[in-house]
Amino acid sequence: MTGPTDAVAAVADAHRRDWALVLAATVRLTRDLDLAQESVQDAYVAALDAWARSGVPANTAAWLTTTARRKALDALRRDKTLRAKLPLLVEPAGEPEPSGDQDMIGDDRLRLVFTCCHPALGREAQAALALRLVCGLTTAEIAAAFLVPEATMAARVTRAKKKITAARIAYRVPSPAELPARLDAVLTVVHLVFTTGHTSPAGSSLVRTELVERAISLARMLAELMPDEREVLGLLALLLLTDARRATRTDESGRLLVLADQDRSRWDTAAITEGARLASRAMRGGSPGRFAAQAAIAAVHAQAPDYDHTDWPLLVARYDDLLRAWPSPVVELNRAVAVAMAAGPDAGLAELARIEADGRLAGYRYLHAARADLLRRAGRDAAAAQSYRAALELTQNEAERGFLAARLAEVAGPQ
């Protein structure tokens, strides 16, 4: 006897751990996403009762898969016309249909992930599908996390699933030739899920934490299934290193704290150790991709004893790596700040002047804020005040306005 409470906990645990495995194995049988999803949901409901009566099975994933597949077969038998009507998913040609527990191989989960993140689907639909099908979140949960009405999210998911079958998006892992571009789309989706949970101030914090944790477990799953893909390791490292600072990103009143003001003693050292180790593995073997390079940057920050003792020259080198992988004026701006810390505000201002000449960041408030900060540190208060005013004009965010106004008062003196 397990008791209902233990069964509930075991089912919740199995939902988190096994959902992707169970669904992927069931899709192989039904070749229809909706039927598979319903059958798996039913299997979890059945588990609540069965596990309370007869105990939690040793292999929960196998139990759930067997149950889900039986429920799918029952549904197909009950409604003979259903099978004929199913818009079947495209299976890779010439691949034998595996049977029994052998289905539960990593590749099935990868097929699911790559199908959800196919480039023919919009980025938002990719993220919603990944959360719905790979993580097993409900449409209501996903809608709450992305701050859209549930009906909107339901329509988005339905439309995407319909396109998968109507346009014949294949249920397969891309060929080695296609893999880099396709993998980048998958990693971008996982990163989007993470940043949605991590950065947006609105929405319930519980839902937000859920998104962050789901993104990390997705990245873990990918790293387990593709241990040689450096960008996968880079993404996992980046998420771990960023999330290690979760507790210190805001003060008691919920105001965002910049890196220099965060209490480093409250950073999660276990996550930093793991993230830094993964980041250095991702950096090995030639020019890194954008996720590995970002992870390496996060590792430099996370391992510094305090802001002033950050290894700025190393950070500049890491930003050079990132610029090669991902040329963007915003990355250049961040690099210029690191240059200023390594070689003084005048060196940073020279870099900023070069970026400004390019013109693409003219309306970007952080460019003006960064220039203002460097001018202030160089002791050029009048010029700094002018830049703080320019940044203020471009900023609507109240917390940021407060920060900029305080700095402006410092350099402009009493008005």
Next chain:
Amino acid sequence: MSQQYLILIYEQEAPYAEMDEAGRQAVFAAHGRFAGQVGELGGTLLGGNALQPSATATTVRDDIVTDGPFAETKEVLGGYYLIEARDLDQALAIAKLCPAAYGGVEVRPIWDTSAG
């Protein structure tokens, strides 16, 4: 099992109107090459046509006949290919080779209405 897709070619018309004979020959040659590439990529070319410029279009809506295309847009439907492919990835690989120097192509699965 395979799926039919329509590759719709949307392009600006002006460059074609201003094109000299050598340019036109080059475009014909590019489309000739494309016809061969469909098979090389494992697909089947079922058909295709170039359309006369949109200035020749006539719109019928609620029985009212008007001169001109359905909607005035910068890029207009200038031609199409009907292909058969294993899945969307194969169709997209083929579509990437479709000549459309002054615009792009849209890939639409054909709805098999007989399948219920």
